[in-house]
Amino acid sequence: MDPDRFTQLDATTWQIPQQGNMRVPGILYADRQLISDMDAKVWEQLTNVAALPGIVQAAYAMPDAHWGYGFPIGGVAAFDPDQGGVVSAGGVGFDISCGVRTLTTGLSVDELQPHRETLADFLLYRIPAGVGSTGRIRLKDAEMTAMLEGGADWAVRQGYGRREDLERIEEHGRMAGAVPEAVSERARKRQRDEMGTLGSGNHYLEVQAVSEIYDPEAATAFGLQPDAVVVSIHCGSRGLGHQIGTEFLREMALSAQQYHIRLPDRELACAPLNSPLGERYLGAMRAGINCALANRQILTHLTRDVFAHVLPEADLQLIYDVSHNTCKEETHTVGGEKRRLFVHRKGATRALGPGHPDLPEAFLDSGQPVLIGGSMGTASYVLAGMATSEGRSFASACHGAGRAMSRHQATKRWRGEDLIDELAGRGIIIRSHSYRGVAEEAPGAYKDVSAVVEAAEQAGLARKVARLRPLICIKG
């Protein structure tokens, strides 16, 4: 899209001034090139979000923004419940609490090298992945309820992972305020045998090497050294989150009129935060967050099992787990005043700056680790939250490279088999259950993750700490 549709405030801050039915301005953080490559739908969707009741300060889009359902992916919007603020299922996204966690292994690239193929084979064998993948765990009704309430804390109690992992997860691994009764029978049924599964699409488990350090002090706090091997897991709440999203989206669209909400786009279906429907969605969504946290915790356990078998000297320690599809009640400073707001982050990561009380002690000086997943075969980044992000985006940053091309377009342009060969030639092992899935995730179908990260840093959202290059990638 043409960057000149925006009012440019500085090199990486672009504004859509408040106009028409907008209640606040729209703000996009990106550079000129990223905006030129961006879908014009981002402009339209940001304008629509800015028109929703009770929105505070501005509707924001991160540098990896692209066209999503209703809200842009890479969007941040905060609402005040006392000013008619709303919660929107489309503003959270279908894959509730989709996110990334990264673990150190204590291994160097040289130590891993001779075992790479074996490790890849075992990971593919042990990590359930792909469309409709199921695991060995079957949850009975009471266990499902306990999982939806307890999240990763429940998983640890079941023997998946270690208690110290929990301090390295947002909300200490358990999202408070979950209401399992608000989750439908159908959603629970879909999830019954999907715990500890990776899923498909852009989800992955990747073994990576630290290829560059930008901020040695923060890197040390995160446990990252040059040439260290780490593991990143990217996945979400599987069938359960999707079912919750589908059901509430429909219900919110049907009840908009009853709540006197004029929707600029039907896809922005929402309900007042202070309404039975809004509260019920929040309860179900928080249960969905717990499902995703438990899922990543179980996958961590399976990964540790594989390493124990192939490389017993490894010790997998969790750096941090971040969600990038959520709506959370948080305190933010708006115009010098502290307010309780409900912050939607859809394809956007929380990025708390140094000293924030919700941070684990180890990160008080550095700020929160912000994990940026690259596309298959390209680099990932570890960033750290900056103090400036609070005023710029309610303490949020980008979440990944962001698609530049549709899945359909990508399958016409690339073949999975060719991509796997090409990446193998560059020392990257891809193991997947679907060639088509690999083609859809072709590196060329994504934006340049380095440009996204540079723009985020320049905009004061998060600063670079380290770059990770892929060694092994397990895909759905």
Place this chain on the structure above:
DNA sequence: ATGTGC
């Protein structure tokens, strides 16, 4: 994202 869907 998703028991991928016109």
